[in-house]
Amino acid sequence: MQIFSEPILAALAGATGVSASALKLERPRDPKLGDLAFPCFLVAKERKAAPPAVAAELAATLSGKLPGITATAAGPYVNFRIERALLAREICGQVERDGAAYGSSSEGAGKTIVIDFSSPNIAKPMHIGHIRSTILGAALVRLCRKLGYKVVGINHIGDWGAQFGGLVVALRRWKSEVDLERDPVMGLLDLYQRSKAALKDDEAFRAEAVAAYQELESGREGEVRELWRWVTEVSMRGFNATYARLAISHELVRGESWYEPLLMPALERVKAAGITEISQGALVVTLGEIDKSLKETPCLLQQTNGTTLYATRDLAALFSRWEEFQFERCLYVVGGEQKLHFRQLKGVLKRMGCDWEARVEHIDFGLLLGPGKKKIASRKRGEVLVLDDLLDEVSEAALAVIDAKNPELANKHKVADEVGLGALVFNDLKRERVKDVIFDTAEILSFEGDTGPYLQYTHARLASILRKAAANKDAALGAQPDWSVLETAGEILVALGRYGDVVRSAAAKAEPSELSQYLLALARDVSTWVSSSDNRVLGSAGPDGAARLALVRCSKSVLGNGLQLLGVAAPEEM
Numbered sequence: 001m002q003i004f005s006e007p008i009l010a011a012l013a014g015a016t017g018v019s020a021s022a023l024k025l026e027r028p029r030d031p032k033l034g035d036l037a038f039p040c041f042l043v044a045k046e047r048k049a050a051p052p053a054v055a056a057e058l059a060a061t062l063s064g065k066l067p068g069i070t071a072t073a074a075g076p077y078v079n080f081r082i083e084r085a086l087l088a089r090e091i092c093g094q095v096e097r098d099g100a101a102y103g104s105s106s107e108g109a110g111k112t113i114v115i116d117f118s119s120p121n122i123a124k125p126m127h128i129g130h131i132r133s134t135i136l137g138a139a140l141v142r143l144c145r146k147l148g149y150k151v152v153g154i155n156h157i158g159d160w161g162a163q164f165g166g167l168v169v170a171l172r173r174w175k176s177e178v179d180l181e182r183d184p185v186m187g188l189l190d191l192y193q194r195s196k197a198a199l200k201d202d203e204a205f206r207a208e209a210v211a212a213y214q215e216l217e218s219g220r221e222g223e224v225r226e227l228w229r230w231v232t233e234v235s236m237r238g239f240n241a242t243y244a245r246l247a248i249s250h251e252l253v254r255g256e257s258w259y260e261p262l263l264m265p266a267l268e269r270v271k272a273a274g275i276t277e278i279s280q281g282a283l284v285v286t287l288g289e290i291d292k293s294l295k296e297t298p299c300l301l302q303q304t305n306g307t308t309l310y311a312t313r314d315l316a317a318l319f320s321r322w323e324e325f326q327f328e329r330c331l332y333v334v335g336g337e338q339k340l341h342f343r344q345l346k347g348v349l350k351r352m353g354c355d356w357e358a359r360v361e362h363i364d365f366g367l368l369l370g371p372g373k374k375k376i377a378s379r380k381r382g383e384v385l386v387l388d389d390l391l392d393e394v395s396e397a398a399l400a401v402i403d404a405k406n407p408e409l410a411n412k413h414k415v416a417d418e419v420g421l422g423a424l425v426f427n428d429l430k431r432e433r434v435k436d437v438i439f440d441t442a443e444i445l446s447f448e449g450d451t452g453p454y455l456q457y458t459h460a461r462l463a464s465i466l467r468k469a470a471a472n473k474d475a476a477l478g479a480q481p482d483w484s485v486l487e488t489a490g491e492i493l494v495a496l497g498r499y500g501d502v503v504r505s506a507a508a509k510a511e512p513s514e515l516s517q518y519l520l521a522l523a524r525d526v527s528t529w530v531s532s533s534d535n536r537v538l539g540s541a542g543p544d545g546a547a548r549l550a551l552v553r554c555s556k557s558v559l560g561n562g563l564q565l566l567g568v569a570a571p572e573e574m
C-alpha cells in the first residue's frame, strides 16, 4: 500500500512534527473502519495528551488535505479510507506495470543473507526434518531475494563425524552383500544401520571404526578416504536428483568436511578468547554465565582423543561465513530438536564478544506427521521415508484427481506433477513453521480446502476467464476502464496493495505462512467476487468489463507471483 501510505505518512509527519520514518500505519482491525489506520499512542505520549483527543485533532487537520482519502477518528486511531475508483486505478496500474517484479523492493540492496537449509546426511536418505528444511529454506531464499538481498543458500551436508568410521568398516566387511548399484541410497542405509548395530555390540568393530575415523580426520589419502569419498558421491547423486525434481539448488554445497582445514584455527580462536576449559579431558566452553539454563550443557568442542564435533564444525563454518559474507542475517533452517545446539553456538559467540551474534538465527520448525498425528510412513518402504517416494505418491494421486475431473487436459502428467508437488509444498508452508504438519495425501490434494491445489485451481480459473475474453474478442479488451465499478472489490484491492508488505513481513520473521495465509484469503475473496452475478466479467459493457478484467488479471498475477515465491507452480489450466 506504499502508494497511499507514503502521502498519508507525509501528511501525518507534517501535522505532528514527528518524522515520517518514525510513524507507522497499521491494518484496521475491522476492514469496514478503513484501509489504513494510524495508532495515536506514541504521539499522545509525547504530547502528554489522551490518544482519542489526538486522533480527533489529527482527523480534523487532515480532512480534505489528501485527495481521494478520508480521515476519520475512531477511539485512539485515525482511520483512512481510499476512494474505491482511485484505489482501483492506482493498485491495478501498479500491479500491471510491475508484472513479475510486483512486490519486490530494494531494502536488501548491497546486503547478504546466508541461508543454511536442507543439509541432509551422507549415507542416509533425507529424513522428514530435511524435507521440511528443504521446502522452508527454498521459500525463504526466494522471499529474501525478492527484497533485493543477495542470498547465499548453503547445503551443510553431514559428511563428517565419527559415524563415518563405522560406515567405512561396514563397507570393508559387507559391501558385497548389499545392492549398491540399483538403489545406492537404500544400500548405504542398510550398511549404515548394520554398522550402528555392530558399534553397539561388537568390540572389535568399534575399535576398527575409531581407528578408521582417526585415519579419516588425519587427512591422509588412502583406502579410508577413498571409501568415504565414494559414499559421498553416491549420496550426493541421490540428493541432487531429488533437488532437480523440486527445482531447488544451493549456491554453495559445503559439507562439514569442507571446514576441515578451518577446524584448528577455529579452536585457536576460541581458546585465544580465553573462554575454554578442560573438562574430563575434553575442551569445552561453559555457558552458565551468559544463560543460567545452559549451566549444565557446556558446548563441547574437542574430544579427549583430539577429534572434533558437530558444534566445532558449525563454529568453524560460522566464522568462515561471517568473514566471507559479512552477512546481514545467517539463517539455519533446522528442526526444533537442535535448539540446544544453536543456543550453544550463539552462546559461544556471545562469550567471545562477537557483536554479530544477533544476526545468527535458528529458524526452527515442527514435525511432519502422518494422518492421526502418527509417525509418517511410506507405502513402499514403511518406516524409512524417502522424499522421492512422497513425491511419487502425491503426483500419482494428483493424476487420479485430474483423470476424474478433467481427463482431456493437455500436458496432464506435467500438471499432475505440479499439483502433487504444489500440494506437498503448500502443506508445509501453510501454518506457522513451529507447528507440526500433518501429511494426508487426500486432504492436501483437495481442491476445496486450504490447500495448494485450491490456490492453483483459483489461479487457473482466472486464467480461463482471461482466455475466454481474448477468444471472444470481448468489447472490454480495448476500452478505458471505469474504475468505479470496482466499488464491490475494495477488500481485494486493498489486499493486492498489501502484497509487498506481506512479502516483507514473511521474510523478516522467516515465516512463509504469512504469505500462504494471505494467498488463501485473497483466493477466497476473488472466487466469491467473480462468482457473484453483480460482477459479470465476461460480456459486460466496455468500460465496466475493462475494469473487471483488470481486476482478474491483477489477482491472477499476484496469486501466481505469491505461489512462485512459495515454490508452488501456477499452471494456466488444470
Ligand code: ARG
Residues within 6 Å of the ligand: 116, 119, 120, 121, 156, 157, 158, 314, 332, 334
Ligand atoms: N546435517 C544436520 C542434520 O541432519 C543438519 C545440519 C544443519 N546445518 C547446520 N549448519 N548445522 O541433523
